[in-house]
Amino acid sequence: MAKEQGITPQSQDFSQWYIDVIQRAELVDYGPVRGTMVMRPYGYALWENLQRELDRMIKETGHQNAYFPLFIPMSFLQKEAEHVEGFAPELAVVTHAGGEELEEPLAVRPTSETVIGYMWSKWIGSWRDLPLLMNQWANVVRWEKRPRPFLRTTEFLWQEGHTAHASREEAEEETRRMLGVYAELARDYAALPVWEGMKSEKEKFAGAVYTTTIEAMMRDGKALQAGTSHFLGQNFAKAFDITFQDQDLEEKYVWTTSWGLSTRMIGALIMAHGDDQGLVLPPKLAPIQVVIVPIYRKKTREVVLEAASELAREIRAAGVRVHLDDRDQYSPGYKFNDWELKGVPLRVEIGPRDVEAGHAVLKSRLGGEKEFIGLRDLPGILPERLEGFHRALYERAQAFRDERVERVDDYDAFKVQVERGFAAAFHCGDAACEKAIQEETKATTRLVPFDFPAEQGVCVRCGKPSAYGKRVLFAKAY
C-alpha cells in the first residue's frame, strides 16, 4: 500500500498539484540551470503531436516553414523603440565567443521579428513578392524573473509565424485568420474552449499596433494566454526598411504580422483537464490513446499476453495509438494508477477469464462503468470512443468555464469574482486605472472578446465611460 506516492490534491494546493503531476507523469524534469526544463520522451511526444497538427494547419493556410538564426546582433533589437523596451530586461546576451570578447554583443533571440525584418528588406522588392507567408519552429530565450515549467521557461519551444502584406486590410485579415487557427487547435485538438479577442494597450506585444489572443481558463479559475497573433502595422517595416514597389509605381512599406504558440499550450491543457488522479490528456494529442493492461498469473501469462498482443495489433491497424503494458514487475493495480496518472484516455483490461469469454474490459479515464466488449468489436469501436472522449472533455471544460464567468458592475463584486474565475466588466481603457486594478486585486485585463455583444456602461473601478463598447474579461493570470 505505497499510497505516499500520491500527488497533492488540487483543492489543497493547485500549484503544487501541477508541479507534482508534471514530474510524476514524466513529462518534464528540471534542468540544471534555473528556469530550464527537460522535456522527457512522454512530454515531448505530446508536443510532437500538437506540433504536427499545428504545422499542418499552418501549411494549409499557405505558409512555408523556414529557419532563421538563434543569434541576433544587439543593434537589431534597438531599431524598434517599443520592442527593445519590452524585451531588453529579459534578454540573454552573448558577449564572449571563440575565446574573445565580441565587437558587438549578440542577443539570443527572444523572438525573431528583427532578424526576419532584416532579411526581408533584402528579399522584398516588388508587390509581386507579397504576401510573404513564413513560419519557423524554434527555441527562444526569455530570462523571466519567475519561471514555471511549460508556462514560462527560460528557454521554450514554439512556432512563430511572420508575414508581410501589401495592404493594411490584408495584414489585419491574416492576424485574425491565424488567431482562428489557434482557437481551432485549442478546441479541436486540445479540447480546450478559448475566448478570442483583443489585448488591451497595456498587455499588447512590444512593437505591435495591436495584439489578439486566445485565453483559456484553468481549473483554479485563473487565466492562461494560450496563443497570440499580432498586427504589427508598419512598425517593423519602417525599422528595417522593408519596402516594395507597388503597381502604382510608388515605393511603400509592407504591413506585417507575427503570431506564436508555444509549449505553454501543454501547460494549458494540463491545468484545464487534469484531476487529483493526474493528467487527463485530450485523445487527439495523447501519446498513448489506449493502454492495454494484461492480467495474468504465471500459468496464464502466455495465453493472456498472446491475446493482448493480437488485440494491440488490431487496434493499431485501426489507426489508434495503443500501448501494451507487459511489464512483469508491476501488478495490474499499480499499472491502472500509473496510466491514470499519465492521463491515457482509454484503458483495456484483458485477463484469462476475458480471453476465455472472448471479450475485454474497457474503462475511460473520465470515469464511468467498466464495459465488456467483444474482442472482435473492440478495435472498430475505439476511434469513435476516442471521439466521444474528446467531446466529453471539451464539454466538461466548457461547463466549468461557464460556471466561473460572471458579469459584474460593482468593484466589490469584482474583487470576489476574480478570486474564483473571470469577471466580465466595463473598463475605461486607461492604463493607469488598469494598473491600479492589478495592484488592488491581482487581476488584469485578459482580453476584449470578439464575440461579446455591444454594450454601454461605466468602468467598474473609476466610473468613467467604457472604452471598448463592450465588456472586458478580467482574471488573475499565469
Place this chain on the structure above:
RNA sequence: CGGGGCGUAGCGCAGUCCGGAAGCGCGCCUGCUUUGGGGGCAGGAUGUCGCAGGUUCAAAUCCUGCCGCCCCGACCA
C-alpha cells in the same frame, strides 16, 4: 530584485540545537511467492552530508565566506 525555505543515497526526508561509528521510508538489484485497483517474505547495493576555508584529538553538526535550487511577491510578446 525583495521576502521565506532548502541543500545528507535515485526520490522524499530524519540527524545539526547539545561535535564522538551516516540513518529511515520509497525506489533499485537477486531469489521465492503473488498479480481483476499502488502485493508479501528474505537477502543485497548505493553517500564529495552543496563548495571552500577555519576551530578541534575528532565536524553533517560549531565559525567565516561562497554557490545553487525551490516557494511567495514584484516582473512577464
